[in-house]
Amino acid sequence: MAKIAAEDIGKRTKQEERRMMWHSVKQNKACYLMLAPFMLFFLVFTIVPVVMSLPMGFTDFNMAQAPKFIGLSNYTTLFLSDKIFVKSIRVTIVFALFTGPLSYVLCFLLAWLINELHPKLKTLFTLIFYAPSMAPVYTTWQMIFSGDMNGYANSFLINLGLANSPIQWLTDANYVLGVTIIVQLWISLGAGFLALRAGFQNIDRSMYEAGAIEGIRNRWQELIYIVIPSMGPQLMFAAVMQIVSSFTAGTVAQNLVGFPSTDYKAHTIMTHAFDYGWVRYEMGYASAICMILFVVMYLLNKLISKVLSKYMD
Amino acid sequence: MAQSMVNTEKLKASNKQAGRKIGGTVAIFVFLIVLGLFMLFPIYLMIVMAIKPVEELFIFPPKLHAINPTLNNFKDMFEVMHQNRVPFSRYVFNSVLVTATVTILQCFFASMAAFVLAKCKFPGNKILNSIIVVALLYQSNVIYIMQYIVMAKLHMIDTYWALILPAIASPMGLFLMRQSIGQVPDAMIEAAKVDGAGLFRICWQIVMPNQKPALMTLIIFAFQAAWNIQSGTVVFQEQYKTLTTVATQAASAGLARAGVAMAAQVFVFIPPIVVFMLAQRQVIETMAHSGIKD
Structure with missing residues (x-):
């Protein structure tokens, strides 16, 4: 019997396959109906624009005239003669290495520590750590790191005698990237952090009880044997959000240390794309830049989901 | 099921899990407070700046509060x-x-x-x-x-x-x-x-x-x-x-x-x-x- 079935599969024609497919589509009508509202808007306002934007990297497009196909020339220029792009790759990597993993660990660690507190304190601390995501006030950071004596950081250091003259935090090439990283970290306890908080709240209490019976003695063991294994999906969500925010960072630097930053010290790939897209109106070149960044993020995402796959569903 | 519900209620009331030491909880609390102050500082400044009258914006050394809030x-x-x-x-x-x-x-x-x-x-x-x-x-x-x-x-x-x-x-x-x-x-x-x-x-x-x-x-x-x-x-x-x-x-x-x-x-x-x-x-x-x- 089993043998016949196997032979049948081998002999199945394309037409039959299509019919089977159609049959299973019809069987799952309810699924498609429930997907439809979201997918309709998603298709029109995300998929269509994304697909329209894909070929732009191979064109010369200045927004005034229709895009002109120029093959791979944007990409060859990027890697062979755009020195600032090469510089921006280095900045992006340093930036992502500092903010990405650190902020990811911080998101998880803080979500966990908050979970250890009394319920009333949980709301308060979650609010405190998430607040920067709701009010990303670059202006006050500019005041803190202002280059004159009026800056809070400078005034603090001078009063303590740690500095004799104001430090140019936002323009000195030595400090620009560091300051940007601090502010990026400050702002980075965002979506991933909240998702992890929700994940903690959803862990079955009886798991803790069972753990206690089976000999779990302290917080650390509980974290490793109970909490992390049941947080796979949230950890994956936070990882994706982290990849996006640390690789596409650019707004923080632009708002804080100006554009372009001193000696391109805080010039990320996204800033470079902004430069070509919205300052020089070379949209084709800018989308080639974005495309390279996307490929990198996609590969990294694949890697992380492989690492986390053992905790998945 | 009923039994486990009761247990859950008890746990909820006392918020106790395996091996919780009060010292650890206090350490966590202090750590979160310190980090929390760093997080809140720029937002606190934003609120202070919003209630400062113009003439207070540029005094040295910069004040951490508004003298005449408005x-x-x-x-x-x-x-x-x-x-x-x-x-x-x-x-x-x-x-x-x-x-x-x-x-x-x-x-x-x-x-x-x-x-x-x-x-x-x-x-x-x-x-x-x-x-x-x-x-x-x-x-x-x-x-x-x-x-x-x-x-x-x-x-x-x-x-x-x-x-x-x-x-x-x-x-x-x-x-x-x-x-x-x-x-x-x-x-x-x-x-x-x-x-x-x-x-x-x-x-x-x-x-x-x-x-x-x-x-x-x-x-x-x-x-x-x-x-x-x-x-x-x-x-x-x-x-x-x-x-x-x-x-x-x-x-x-x-x-x-x-x-x-x-x-x-x-x-x-x-x-x-x-x-x-x-x-x-x-x-x-x-x-x-x-x-x-x-």
Whole structure:
């Protein structure tokens, strides 16, 4: 019997396959109906624009005239003669290495520590750590790191005698990237952090009880044997959000240390794309830049989901 | 089941788990306070700047508090907003309309789609799941232009539709819900199917009531995104602009006043905070108990 079935599969024609497919589509009508509202808007306002934007990297497009196909020339220029792009790759990597993993660990660690507190304190601390995501006030950071004596950081250091003259935090090439990283970290306890908080709240209490019976003695063991294994999906969500925010960072630097930053010290790939897209109106070149960044993020995402796959569903 | 409920109640009351030492809890508390102060400092400064009179903005050394706190900056901001051709209440109405519609529809549509993507097998499921993640990762400077072209083709520019419709299907919201619903045991859904419940009913009566933390988190994201929609690029008539847009405009209008800019930021910050507090309290109140997980 089993043998016949196997032979049948081998002999199945394309037409039959299509019919089977159609049959299973019809069987799952309810699924498609429930997907439809979201997918309709998603298709029109995300998929269509994304697909329209894909070929732009191979064109010369200045927004005034229709895009002109120029093959791979944007990409060859990027890697062979755009020195600032090469510089921006280095900045992006340093930036992502500092903010990405650190902020990811911080998101998880803080979500966990908050979970250890009394319920009333949980709301308060979650609010405190998430607040920067709701009010990303670059202006006050500019005041803190202002280059004159009026800056809070400078005034603090001078009063303590740690500095004799104001430090140019936002323009000195030595400090620009560091300051940007601090502010990026400050702002980075965002979506991933909240998702992890929700994940903690959803862990079955009886798991803790069972753990206690089976000999779990302290917080650390509980974290490793109970909490992390049941947080796979949230950890994956936070990882994706982290990849996006640390690789596409650019707004923080632009708002804080100006554009372009001193000696391109805080010039990320996204800033470079902004430069070509919205300052020089070379949209084709800018989308080639974005495309390279996307490929990198996609590969990294694949890697992380492989690492986390053992905790998945 | 009843026994475990009692245990859960006890645990909830005492908040005690395996091997909790009071010293550890105090250390955690102190650590969080120190880090929390660092997080709050710039926001505290924002509020102080908003209530400082102009003459206090440039004294040395810079003060960490306002000597003569004033609400003049807020008054100035509202005055600028009142000078526009449409009444102030119109902006409030626009913001409420846009934010409420986007938040409700996004949560409703994303939850349903996430349930189907996480728990049903059908042709296309795998592709759709990976498209969502790719859409999250794909950031391009030309997307906004293409979106504008699509909206123009659909004659949506300069209408409420341009503010509402593009914000509804957020891949992030769907991804969040999908990840969370994926944790619901299949056995629970199978049991409901055996009882004869349709997919729609299983989604809303069985799965979603157990998804309060994720749903509340989605509400926070959706509200925040919708509230902060900058209408400037797709809506040009004053009567369709939202409060956030106008407050940002007021901050840069007329005399360049740092105080008014801060007041505008504080003002825009308040509604998301209120929604955050309400939603987050619901998250905390959720106590997952036996029967949800296998």
